[in-house]
Amino acid sequence: MSQHDAVEVITAKRDGHELTDSQIDWVIANYTDGVVADEQMSALAMAILLNGMNRREIARWTGAMIASGERMDFSSLSRPTSDKHSTGGVGDKITLPLAPLVAACGVAVPQLSGRGLGHTGGTLDKLEAIPGWRASLSNDEMLAQLEGIGAVICAAGTGLAPADKKLYALRDVTGTVEAIPLIASSIMSKKIAEGTGSLVLDVKVGTGAFMKDEARARELAETMVGLGKDAGVHTVALLTDMSTPLGFTAGNAIEVAESVEVLAGGGPADVVELTLALAREMLAGAGVTDVDPADKLADGSAMDAWKAMIRAQDGDPDAPMATARESHVVNAPSTGVLTRLDAMGVGLASWRLGAGRATLGDAVQDGAGVVWHARPGDEVTQGQPLFTLLTDEPERFDRALASLEGGYDIGDGARFDAQPLVIDRIA
Amino acid sequence: MSQHDAVEVITAKRDGHELTDSQIDWVIANYTDGVVADEQMSALAMAILLNGMNRREIARWTGAMIASGERMDFSSLSRPTSDKHSTGGVGDKITLPLAPLVAACGVAVPQLSGRGLGHTGGTLDKLEAIPGWRASLSNDEMLAQLEGIGAVICAAGTGLAPADKKLYALRDVTGTVEAIPLIASSIMSKKIAEGTGSLVLDVKVGTGAFMKDEARARELAETMVGLGKDAGVHTVALLTDMSTPLGFTAGNAIEVAESVEVLAGGGPADVVELTLALAREMLAGAGVTDVDPADKLADGSAMDAWKAMIRAQDGDPDAPMATARESHVVNAPSTGVLTRLDAMGVGLASWRLGAGRATLGDAVQDGAGVVWHARPGDEVTQGQPLFTLLTDEPERFDRALASLEGGYDIGDGARFDAQPLVIDRIA
Numbered sequence: 001m002s003q004h005d006a007v008e009v010i011t012a013k014r015d016g017h018e019l020t021d022s023q024i025d026w027v028i029a030n031y032t033d034g035v036v037a038d039e040q041m042s043a044l045a046m047a048i049l050l051n052g053m054n055r056r057e058i059a060r061w062t063g064a065m066i067a068s069g070e071r072m073d074f075s076s077l078s079r080p081t082s083d084k085h086s087t088g089g090v091g092d093k094i095t096l097p098l099a100p101l102v103a104a105c106g107v108a109v110p111q112l113s114g115r116g117l118g119h120t121g122g123t124l125d126k127l128e129a130i131p132g133w134r135a136s137l138s139n140d141e142m143l144a145q146l147e148g149i150g151a152v153i154c155a156a157g158t159g160l161a162p163a164d165k166k167l168y169a170l171r172d173v174t175g176t177v178e179a180i181p182l183i184a185s186s187i188m189s190k191k192i193a194e195g196t197g198s199l200v201l202d203v204k205v206g207t208g209a210f211m212k213d214e215a216r217a218r219e220l221a222e223t224m225v226g227l228g229k230d231a232g233v234h235t236v237a238l239l240t241d242m243s244t245p246l247g248f249t250a251g252n253a254i255e256v257a258e259s260v261e262v263l264a265g266g267g268p269a270d271v272v273e274l275t276l277a278l279a280r281e282m283l284a285g286a287g288v289t290d291v292d293p294a295d296k297l298a299d300g301s302a303m304d305a306w307k308a309m310i311r312a313q314d315g316d317p318d319a320p321m322a323t324a325r326e327s328h329v330v331n332a333p334s335t336g337v338l339t340r341l342d343a344m345g346v347g348l349a350s351w352r353l354g355a356g357r358a359t360l361g362d363a364v365q366d367g368a369g370v371v372w373h374a375r376p377g378d379e380v381t382q383g384q385p386l387f388t389l390l391t392d393e394p395e396r397f398d399r400a401l402a403s404l405e406g407g408y409d410i411g412d413g414a415r416f417d418a419q420p421l422v423i424d425r426i427a
Numbered sequence: 428m429s430q431h432d433a434v435e436v437i438t439a440k441r442d443g444h445e446l447t448d449s450q451i452d453w454v455i456a457n458y459t460d461g462v463v464a465d466e467q468m469s470a471l472a473m474a475i476l477l478n479g480m481n482r483r484e485i486a487r488w489t490g491a492m493i494a495s496g497e498r499m500d501f502s503s504l505s506r507p508t509s510d511k512h513s514t515g516g517v518g519d520k521i522t523l524p525l526a527p528l529v530a531a532c533g534v535a536v537p538q539l540s541g542r543g544l545g546h547t548g549g550t551l552d553k554l555e556a557i558p559g560w561r562a563s564l565s566n567d568e569m570l571a572q573l574e575g576i577g578a579v580i581c582a583a584g585t586g587l588a589p590a591d592k593k594l595y596a597l598r599d600v601t602g603t604v605e606a607i608p609l610i611a612s613s614i615m616s617k618k619i620a621e622g623t624g625s626l627v628l629d630v631k632v633g634t635g636a637f638m639k640d641e642a643r644a645r646e647l648a649e650t651m652v653g654l655g656k657d658a659g660v661h662t663v664a665l666l667t668d669m670s671t672p673l674g675f676t677a678g679n680a681i682e683v684a685e686s687v688e689v690l691a692g693g694g695p696a697d698v699v700e701l702t703l704a705l706a707r708e709m710l711a712g713a714g715v716t717d718v719d720p721a722d723k724l725a726d727g728s729a730m731d732a733w734k735a736m737i738r739a740q741d742g743d744p745d746a747p748m749a750t751a752r753e754s755h756v757v758n759a760p761s762t763g764v765l766t767r768l769d770a771m772g773v774g775l776a777s778w779r780l781g782a783g784r785a786t787l788g789d790a791v792q793d794g795a796g797v798v799w800h801a802r803p804g805d806e807v808t809q810g811q812p813l814f815t816l817l818t819d820e821p822e823r824f825d826r827a828l829a830s831l832e833g834g835y836d837i838g839d840g841a842r843f844d845a846q847p848l849v850i851d852r853i854a
Contacts, residue, residue, distance in 0.1 A: 006601075006602075007600060007601070007602045010473075010602030011602040014473065014476065014477065014602050014603075037465075037466075037600070038464075038465070038466040039464075039465040039466045039469040039601055040469070040600060040601050042466040042469050042473075043469040043601040045439075045470065046469075046473035046477075047477070047602075049441065050474070050477045050478070051440065051477070125655060173434065173464070173466070173467060174437060174466055174467050174469075174470040175433075175434045175437030175438040175467075175474075176441075176468055176470060195489070195692075196681040212756055253498050261672060359536060
């Protein structure tokens with residue numbers, strides 16, 4: 001592995017050349033081992049961000065990150081596996097009803113999730129609002145739960161793609177997060193190492209998404225679908241709207257409650273629509289085409305899978321969850337139709353209320369968050385509640401209110417055009 | 428100084444924006460103090476390399492690096508000061524005869540020099556071949572020598588532009604050396620902090636130079652002249668050819684000997700030409716126009732200044748210097764006119780023979796180097812000595828010979844066109 005050196009690899013990319021397979025393997029393996037220093041990798045990441053990588057380079061980079069750690073193997077399971085990844089959105093609780101729903105349809109869902117950093121919230125943070133629930137499972141516990149119940153949502157172990165963990169932390173402090181080759185390889189290295197048989201990607205586009213711009217979101221989706229295909233994982237991406245937050249809640253306990261409404265056959269129409277669209281893709285990817293997931297929401301079997309999944313991880317699905325000690329209501333300033341509700345404003349407000357964290361290691365408040373009482377297209381009356389802000393710490397209201405300012409429009413309704421939630425499908 | 432953060436500054440340059448004065452001041456001060464980490468500065472350096480900086484940004488960056496340390500002050504001297512900087516070339520011993528020559532003309536030369544790294548050799552390494560000579564002087568010693576003798580060549584103290592020292596070491600390992608804004612600000616921050624009244628830049632272009640390409644060398648020269656002007660230092664640059672090495676020697680003791688030949692009124696024509704051209708610019712920059720430096724070589728006063736300068740730093744200018752224990756002669760393979768002698772090949776050979784070092788801290792051999800017995804335009808006869816390779820360690824000959832391979836051409840002479848040594852003057 002000593003046939004290259006870091007400066008040679010950096011200058012090759014800096015000068016606009018393709019990196020060879022051997023250069024990529026060398027730099028990832030040696031970065032993982034500490035031979036390539038952080039300051040060298042950050043210079044390379046900046047060169048990649050500005051000069052790009054082609055499909056071969058991205059695939060090799062992803063493969064090298066997978067090879068830096070262990071791989072999981074679900075081939076011993078009696079059912080096929082399918083997983084979902086979202087690039088992150090506001091009010092995006094879809095994983096919570098989706099995993100047990102797909103399990104109820106006969107496909108196992110090995111959902112390794114993360115914690116939230118910034119305005120989009122984290123799936124594990126939401127589930128930890130359920131009394132007793134634990135995020136960490138051993139590989140054996142995970143396999144047993146997948147075989148017995150069919151759904152598991154847990155923390156990713158430290159053994160998968162350690163190069164990615166190291167590189168992700170570095171990118172965060174060096175202005176190199178926004179490189180599509182690095183985003184795509186980061187996501188896909190973990191999903192491929194996890195060993196899922198098929199994968200559905202929910203690539204968000206809009207103000208509340210990481211990708212504000214549809215062209216870049218599409219490029220990211222196409223890059224990831226290509227990586228999945230190259231690695232033999234059946235991969236489909238849905239491009240979905242994140243200019244408006246999903247459902248009526250952003251937070252932790254309040255998003256769990258909204259997810260349970262969906263599992264009970266109710267819930268917000270957009271959350272149900274996206275849950276079913278993703279479930280159908282996951283089932284099709286696993287070769288299951290004779291089950292309609294809507295039936296499993298209606299007949300209670302998705303709810304049964306949810307409760308079993310929560311109990312298997314020591315949670316009590318029927319216990320009351322934390323509620324915020326303080327609330328603040330924002331009333332509608334005029335009468336008309338809500339024509340815009342900005343996902344970023346809502347996401348920042350929820351984060352500032354304590355539902356999210358500023359740095360990894362911070363605690364989150366289970367009860368904090370934002371409830372909005374109307375969605376775009378709904379009529380509102382002057383003086384009716386428009387937002388309810390929730391937190392344990394009332395000094396947080398001011399900054400949360402500031403982030404909602406200018407984040408919505410109330411118009412006369414004639415000009416309102418609903419945008420489709422699923423913008424495109426990329427396979 | 429907490430009004431910025433590193434990611435903000437990095438992403439601004441990454442996205443092609445101009446950095447503000449405040450951002451530049453903040454990032455340099457905080458990098459010097461360790462608040463901005465190496466991995467952040469290397470990402471910023473790569474963004475600067477790929478996206479550039481304009482004249483205002485480079486001037487501010489240079490000013491911030493000067494402000495990171497101390498400044499010297501020569502205003503108490505009874506004579507004007509002028510300094511010279513070369514971007515580095517093979518056989519470039521010009522500083523050695525130039526400093527005492529200019530001193531003999533009545534202008535003080537405060538020449539802070541470095542050690543060699545790579546193929547171009549270092550002025551201090553050459554002078555250390557003189558028995559007893561020491562490179563380190565206190566500021567008081569330096570001032571006294573400038574007043575009494577008028578010339579000093581010594582090591583730069585650690586107090587000048589510490590931000591540059593830190594950044595230079597970082598750039599070396601992160602593939603970010605070749606950024607003109609960073610090269611120009613690195614050179615000029617030290618020269619401006621040093622406090623010279625005027626400055627002449629010898630910007631080399633050609634195979635043996637850092638800049639192989641005339642357009643880039645010209646851009647570097649223009650950038651540095653602009654920085655000098657902005658800082659109130661009278662600055663002129665000569666663009667000079669470095670496709671052929673200077674003189675007939677590359678090494679340490681052998682370059683000192685060749686320099687002494689020039690001071691004695693002889694020496695290679697090209698070394699004399701460039702020494703006089705640079706001396707005239709230095710004198711003009713200091714306002715001295717009534718002295719012809721050629722007279723000071725002819726009448727022995729430059730030699731007197733040289734001997735006084737060497738003795739003031741405890742060196743014995745008349746003591747024999749080290750000679751290499753082993754030599755190897757390469758004979759001309761054919762008869763004709765030498766039409767090309769590649770500076771890079773000669774420089775690498777000298778470095779590989781032990782005249783230079785691979786990493787800072789390595790020792791160099793005083794007696795090692797390369798002597799060439801013909802220059803382009805000279806007739807050579809098959810079998811006559813073309814190169815003499817010198818080293819204490821005969822196992823070094825093989826690799827040195829390999830770097831000379833293909834490094835010269837012997838032709839019929841009809842096609843030989845001499846290139847001018849001084850290509851252009853930029854003021």
